[in-house]
């Protein structure tokens with residue numbers, strides 16, 4: 001089998017570096033373009049010290065015509081807003097693109113404009129497949145543009161989708177309380193991610209329904225259930241580097257308990273190389289999936305109040321970003337979905 005030549009745009013950031021780490025071990029890939037922006041021209045081993053002695057050469061500048069010749073597929077690991085134009089340009093040159101930004105995730109242009117305030121390639125929006133393989137495998141296989149989901153939406157949607165799809169959740173707003181490690185904010189340091197202001201503390205942010213991942217979660221749950229869904233989403237920043245734990249609180253219909261929810265999820269995710277449904281009542285831990293493309297899902301019923309707790313734990317940089325992108329790439333190229341992603345978590 002011939003190798004697929006891959007370009008990584010935004011290779012100097014956290015998701016780009018993680019993608020490079022994964023693709024260097026992929027048996028069907030040759031990475032031909034390692035592209036940055038402000039760090040272009042610098043030695044790869046200096047910018048990404050974990051790759052010193054493994055990858056030589058300099059970080060390249062972006063040049064669409066060159067990339068379209070030297071690579072078969074591009075991964076865009078760029079900030080939203082910057083990604084849309086670049087993805088459209090490469091797509092226009094006939095390249096399949098996997099976009100890790102939010103620029104093509106929301107299908108409705110009005111909803112996208114409301115939450116992001118810009119739309120650089122509206123004509124492409126309708127063509128993008130939403131890259132959550134466990135739910136939209138067939139669409140990903142046949143799409144030349146994959147919008148890889150956000151990290152919070154991945155951790156939140158995986159435990160909820162089987163229940164919404166089966167119609168076993170009451171038609172009422174639900175609460176998702178999610179916690180992320182600091183690498184979720186990317187490599188550029190800021191006051192919010194400064195060591196002294198994150199370690200030994202723990203806080204919510206973007207409360208009041210203002211986090212941009214809210215409409216993405218609502219969109220997926222609406223697609224699988226066929227009805228409108230309202231989510232109250234509350235993200236938190238926790239002092240760890242990697243990991244997301246999403247805890248969703250829903251009202252199950254009569255007769256639905258943790259055991260039945262577990263059965264539904266196991267049926268839905270049978271054969272997935274990534275999603276593992278824990279025993280009813282188990283509490284997933286980000287440490288059990290750290291550094292891997294695994295997602296742990298679980299269900300617990302509180303019989304006193306009737307709330308069903310649905311939890312998902314992932315590594316935000318792997319199943320929440322670059323690993324999921326590789327999973328989509330495998331589908332797109334006709335490789336086994338789990339190729340290059342078999343690693344267990346770095347535990348403890």
Ligand SMILES: NC(=O)c1ccc[n+]([C@@H]2O[C@H](COP(=O)([O-])OP(=O)(O)OC[C@H]3O[C@@H](n4cnc5c(N)ncnc54)[C@H](OP(=O)(O)O)[C@@H]3O)[C@@H](O)[C@H]2O)c1
Pocket residue numbers: 009010011012013014015016035036037038039040077078079080082100101102149150151183184185186187188316317320321
């Ligand atoms: N971090 C996560 O856990 C996570 C999870 C899921 C999705 N995402 C999404 O993935 C994308 C990348 O996130 P990240 O965390 O990897 O960000 P990051 O660490 O800040 O990296 C951003 C990358 O984009 C490049 N870049 C910045 N501005 C650019 C521009 N205007 N034009 C072209 N390139 C530009 C940077 O190049 P230089 O360094 O050379 O300047 C860098 O390589 C974002 O859209 C993010 O929302 C992130």
